[in-house]
Amino acid sequence: MASPSKQEHSPASQAWDLGRFTQTLAFFETLPFIGNLSQWQAWLAPFLPPELQPISNKPQSTVLVLGATGNLGRRVVKLLLEQQYHVKAFVRNPARARDILAISTLPPGQKDRLTLVVGDVTQAESLPTDLLTGVDAVISCLGAIVRPVSPENREANYAEGTTYYEPAVIEATPEQVEYQGIQNLLKLAQPHFQANSGQRIIFDFCPPNQATAQLWGALDDVVMGGVSQSGLRILTTSALFTGVVSTANSGGFASIRTKNIQPPFDLSCFQGIQLRVKGDGQRYKFLLRSSPAWDGVGYAFSFDTVADQWQTIQIPFQQLTPVLRAKRNPTAPAFDPKTVYSLQLMLSKFEYDGALNPHFQPGPFALELETISAYLDHHPLPRWIMVSSAGATRPGTPEAATDPRPIVRLSDQLGGILTWKFRGEELIRQSGIPYTIIRPTALTESSGQEPLIMAQGDTLAGKVSREDVAQLCVQALQWPSATQKTLEIAAGDGGIVPQDWGRGLELLKAD
Ligand SMILES: NC(=O)c1ccc[n+]([C@@H]2O[C@H](COP(=O)([O-])OP(=O)(O)OC[C@H]3O[C@@H](n4cnc5c(N)ncnc54)[C@H](OP(=O)(O)O)[C@@H]3O)[C@@H](O)[C@H]2O)c1
Incomplete structure (x- = not known):
């Protein structure tokens, strides 16, 4: 004009x-x-206009956990409930979920804050349209199912580093779960978080x-x-x-x-x-x-x-x-x-x-x-915490052949698992949703509470307890310094003790 x-x-x-x-x-x-x-x-x-309260990640707020019945996801659910969050647990099989999450034995205060939501990320039509309703943040512990190739070892405790089982992808492909699945979820999540993006x-x-x-x-x-x-x-x-x-x-x-x-x-x-x-x-x-x-x-x-x-x-x-x-x-x-x-x-x-x-x-x-x-200020809290994997950037690079991490060499044999994890990460980074991407090294069943090495550049090798990864995911919900960051983690001497993880994240570079 x-x-x-x-x-x-x-x-x-x-x-x-x-x-x-x-x-x-x-x-x-x-x-x-x-x-x-x-x-x-x-x-x-x-x-x-509609009510003007922004979404918040403070306790009492609601977190959607993807892969809630997985080995990591179940720990995340437990911690969230203990810390007063409301949890929407996204699961494929509700009967199995009731069993794994021990719902019948939860204290009433926790049981009331847990809702099961059923769907399969590879099938967009199975995702409830109200999946994100009331959700303040998402923690994604999703992953294509990798188990020992031989059926008799399938139920073996997958405690890496103790016994080596030849692994295989046993259900939907990594492309279907970790890329197309994330795409399907983002169709619902992007409008939801954009509408709550710190600007009203x-x-x-x-x-x-x-x-x-x-x-x-x-x-x-x-x-x-x-x-x-x-x-x-x-x-x-x-x-x-x-x-x-x-x-x-x-x-x-x-x-x-x-x-x-x-x-x-x-x-x-x-x-x-x-x-x-x-x-x-x-x-x-x-x-x-x-x-x-x-x-x-x-x-x-x-x-x-x-x-x-x-x-x-x-x-x-x-x-x-x-x-x-x-x-x-x-x-x-x-x-x-x-x-x-x-x-x-x-x-x-x-x-x-x-x-x-x-x-x-x-x-x-x-x-x-x-x-x-x-x-809102320029430092929003993360709204999507994604668990990916160390080595995600390596397949297809000249360094891949000499990378010390077994998963890098196994990636192609496992349907390009790291390639699709990386492409899934990219979807999150480009989504406009405030995020934190955590790339653990080999996951273990140890009891955790160990110092964590936090690194960037995707060269970190080692192991880390699922307990500690779950703790980091839940804590990151409260740290603006975690937003827009991708990091690798491993347990190790000289690492950062759990009380200082927030400060550790602050020192990392934003993507
Ligand atoms: N294992 C390692 O050493 C390692 C290292 C670094 C990173 N990671 C990654 O860390 C993440 C968590 O690991 P984890 O050991 O907890 O894995 P997990 O036990 O295999 O859990 C994977 C979860 O994803 C869910 N899932 C798979 N396909 C699905 C689909 N089509 N729709 C909905 N949900 C689906 C599974 O559901 P169900 O419970 O119904 O099967 C399960 O809850 C994974 O992304 C994994 O790749 C693992």
């Missing part, structure tokens, strides 16, 4: 419009005869919704005797805050503000507000109010626009300036994001305390709006 042409508007006195003054007060229900707000609340309810749209004007737009009304300097005029216009794929600011009658601002939102938005889990705007080169203000008072303290943030360019403006709550009208109010309480009653966009001749807005031009103006969102 082209910027409106600028003309100098005479600051001389102009006729003031009583009609617009009363319309403004009536819109914001500040006239005594409008009565209380309750009649408006019912009217507004259908226009308000509060107002979406793209395309604009008439009802949402009706929450916004003009609040111009007419309330103080001025003659500026503005409003929110609906365009095809956006909304436009536009009008004419005049400095006549000692005025000089135009704004749009929402009616009080009831109940107020609780944005306490977010770091700030993000605007997607296209302006005209002027400096605008954005204001929030955390009380329902009409003329109470506003919390303001000024931002500069670049003419005719879409911009993403981030407004951290911590950088909001408390103001009463355009005067700073340092004694005001800090902004409380728990109760956000109203939002306001303004073009004003003034910054704060009488200082002039350095990028203000009286006359026509235009600020196009796509979305107003609440955003």
